Amino acid sequence: EDQVTQSPEALRLQEGESSSLNCSYTVSGLRGLFWYRQDPGKGPEFLFTLYSAGEEKEKERLKATLTKKESFLHITAPKPEDSATYLCAVQAEDSSYKLIFGSGTRLLVRP
Amino acid sequence: ETGVTQTPRHLVMGMTNKKSLKCEQHLGHNAMYWYKQSAKKPLELMFVYNFKEQTENNSVPSRFSPECPNSSHLFLHLHTLQPEDSALYLCASSQGEQGSGYNEQFFGPGTRLTVL
Numbered sequence: 001e002d003q004v005t006q007s008p009e010a011l012r013l014q015e016g017e018s019s020s021l022n023c024s025y026t027v028s029g030l031r032g033l034f035w036y037r038q039d040p041g042k043g044p045e046f047l048f049t050l051y052s053a054g055e056e057k058e059k060e061r062l063k064a065t066l067t068k069k070e071s072f073l074h075i076t077a078p079k080p081e082d083s084a085t086y087l088c089a090v091q092a093e094d095s096s097y098k099l100i101f102g103s104g105t106r107l108l109v110r111p
Numbered sequence: 112e113t114g115v116t117q118t119p120r121h122l123v124m125g126m127t128n129k130k131s132l133k134c135e136q137h138l139g140h141n142a143m144y145w146y147k148q149s150a151k152k153p154l155e156l157m158f159v160y161n162f163k164e165q166t167e168n169n170s171v172p173s174r175f176s177p178e179c180p181n182s183s184h185l186f187l188h189l190h191t192l193q194p195e196d197s198a199l200y201l202c203a204s205s206q207g208e209q210g211s212g213y214n215e216q217f218f219g220p221g222t223r224l225t226v227l
Contacts, residue, residue: 043117043218043221044154044201049215089154098169099156102153103151104153
């Protein structure tokens, strides 16, 4: 069964304290792995798509990496405005439409 | 309007009411989705439409009825809901291709539904 597990469930950082969020996945052939950011009361905001192991993508203080079993979202020198829930989702090769989401990591960055 | 819009943003309804949620996408996409997001649970896919054709019904109870009149609009008709149906309902769209769905999904702000 295709599955996505995110850890930690919650993470508190001081401003400037770099860290990483983990997304472990089990899927019968990966078509794509997606990272989203979700603020309270809002819809998820698309961040990155990763397609193959070894791929990396960056956006401001965020960098996403992918291996055959997991993805990391690295946050470098975070700011309070980076506080949000970060969601990971996978799309299997045999499932054109379906995204399987993890439960997310709630990130709080204190000033 | 840009992106994906949803109305209403908040909805309170009784168990015997009938209401509808509306979604509109301004991205020129061909695939549209309904998701349910409950507290402390992953997003659950409910329905998928690709080129106005329903391609997935993820075992959703019949009290939820989707409608997709064209590639830009998606509705979710609600009737005789239960309190456990209270959740954030999210609409999304993606590029889509004839015969397949693909690429990143872009989400609307959601409708916060409370069933009394």
